[in-house]
Amino acid sequence: MVNRRWWDVAALAVAAVLVTLTLLDPPVGADDVGVWAATGAFLIVYVAYARWHLDDPPMGHHIAISLLFAAILAVGTSFEPSFAILQAFVYPFVWTTAPTLRSALAANFAIAAALVAGYAAHYGPAGIVSGFSVALLSCGFSIALGLWITRIAAYGQERARLLDELQAAQGQLAAMHRDAGIADERGRLAREIHDTIAQSLTGLVMVAQRADNRLASVAGDAAASARGDVQLIEEMARDALTEARGLVASLAPVDAEAGLPDALRRLAAGFERETGVAVAVSADAAAPGRELEVVLLRCAQEGLANVRKHARATHAEVRVESDPSQVVLTVRDDGVGPGDAVPGEGGFGLAGMRDRVALVGGEFSFGAGASGGTELRVAVPLADAAPDATAATSTAPATTAAPPSEEARA
Template sequence: MSLTIRRERLGWDLAATALLIAVVALIFADGESFAGSRWMLIGVALAVYLLYALGARPYVGIHEGVDDPSPLASALLQIGLVAALAVGTALEPSMLLLQTLVLPLIWMTSRSTTQAVLVTIGNGMVLALAYAYAGDFDADAVIAGVMTTALSAAFSLALGLWITRIAQWGVQRQTLLTELTAAQAGLETASREAGALEERARLARDVHDTIAQSLTSIVMLAERARVDGSPAALELIEGAAREALLEARTLVAVSSPAPSADSLGDALQRLGDRFTRETGVQVDVAVSDAVLAREIEVVLLRCAQEGLANVRKHSGAASARVTLIVGDAAELTVRDDGRGLGGVTIDDDRGFGLAGMRDRVALVGGTLTVQDARDDTGGAAGTRLAVRIPLLPNEETA
């Protein structure tokens, strides 16, 4: 049982007890109409009080969590309340004061609004007859009884319907609040899961575009060193390992995209020089002198790394060119003179590289295209990877 319901029932207990005391005081203040009538009236008042305390009290309340009585319990309680009030009124019309407790209890012990309305009207009719009986069915007594009970019934119906509507609105509000709370909890869970998935995808792209590429370089250099064992090969392996370590620390620290260089242009130049030393493929780098937002620099650098990694693994090229032009958009191009794509497209989802690069570019509103390049005669001449990221005015000086 909730604290609200306990407090509400405590209020009813105090009100019922106060009413009992007031009725008993009224009985003693009035004279007896016949011998023993005073104790009969006290018995009626106690009967109404006990019907509340021992029968109707568990069903008192307008808040959610209060159960309805069974059909039998509802009928017995209401018959007992109406009968006790009718007997008291027939003995002494002032006992109509007990209506202040009986009429609300009729509504509380009803299983439906229709039942409460019908029992309230029936109670009014019975009380009118009891009131007329107390006045020996005198015309004035009949009129007074009808008017008094009709007004009481009308007030009870108006108040009962109003309270019932409030209670229904409260239940609906509580239901909506519960559903809203559940929806918010579900949304928070979905948001956390989406954030976790996005973060895992970001980390996967970063690991693939940085550490995985560096480890690939180290493996290829180690294979070459096994053949010739030259100090130059060992020096390249050491340099590649240091670059991989630096990239790993960069990912952990979430620092700048080019921690070993002063700018994106320097980072791209170092990337091209390292690629040339490791593979023998000549890489030319041409970069516009512009400062971009850190997020865009990260995307462009990772795309250049992935583009050269694909040149290493698939193209068989002798040379490559990395170009970055910054205007209304940042446009990065990685072009080689190798064998071309051979019909492969981004949508083929062959491996994680191109798909991850496409997702990374899309996150900053850019587009990625990979297609066969063309020479001056219109024939195939390698592969051209192009990234275009539109720039907002403040991104060029971020």
């Protein structure tokens, strides 16, 4: 935005110089009065009209301002050639406010022609040569300086554009590195849990079984009580082992680089191996883009984690459908249903999923299925159909990469 105060100071300074030059050469005559009148006209045009169109004026206003200044310059110079000092203000003004390069050049030529006309009116035909010489020098300098500054401004705009693109690329690269780091950490945690806690729990189950077998041949109430304790230890260890294996499965990163359908099929295959629950996958929808694919994949992973944890199901289905405006992910099972579970009460999995979907402008629903069991539905808008969600989507990699937990359905 152009600072009007500096232009105000410049206009007043030029007007003061013009009036002072007439006062330095007494006595005051008609020509001096004409200079004062032209100076007043200049200030009136500037204050009442020109200064309000400093910021990218329409072409019509720029032409009108240029012609008014040219006419004032011609009239003032016809009274006193030193009035040509007004060029010091007019040339920079028309360059600064010109909508296009062509309009700036046309304004420069109009001002130069006005100066020649003023000299000719003051000196007669003999003044045309001197006026043309002064106009050629001042207009040539103005055009040279204006083109140079314009080129510098264009170069600065190009650098600013390239800098914005570089910063955007750096942001995308940082998000990709963050995603890769989170995926590596998820894999590391899964391996650590598998190699330490899960293995220790497996050993504890085996020791409990061996102790139970040994106590089976021992008679007496004490032995029976001990067998009960050992069996309880075995049951608790088995439950903890199941939890650990489920946590390992949910933490294990699933690569979405090959596309959402392949990633969902690999996720379903791993889920079947771990739980024995058959999972049908239908994902023939159009690719929604990398960020939205990650959101849908994490939601499917969390949905299957809830099936593992709570549903006691024998079959599950993961379906991805699309229309021109959105992509819909549905996870269904034939288990016991959600009951009175509400997302956010008692756990973070579904609440985190709901927040993750909200970041990309999507919708989330969770409840009992139409034919029993549980149904999880996630709808995310396509980027082309929902441009307002683009800013939110750009934050999705950092959010959607957060490790899903094995919390309760609520």
